[in-house]
Amino acid sequence: MNPKEFAVLELLYQRGNQPIQMIGKKVFISSSSLTYVADSLNRRNLLFVKNVWMIIV
Incomplete structure (x- = not known):
């Protein structure tokens, strides 16, 4: 995990x-990086994205 x-x-x-937008602002991650991070965590079943919300599993 990075x-x-x-x-x-x-x-x-x-x-x-x-x-998603609030997460990017709070942890200072660009939207393209945040998409990569979300996809990576989603592949490992650590969170999922529903509409524009990130939801921890």
């Missing part, structure tokens, strides 16, 4: 489900 993935998971753990 630092960006950890930051996203930590934010979701601390604050609960969040809109």
Whole structure:
């Protein structure tokens, strides 16, 4: 797990489900990087994206 993935998971753990745009702003990740991080975490069944929300599993 890389630092960006950890930051996203930590934010979701601390604050609960969040809109994708808010996650990017809070952890200072560009939208293209956040898409990559979300896809990576989704492949490992650590979160899923529903509409524009990231939801921790």
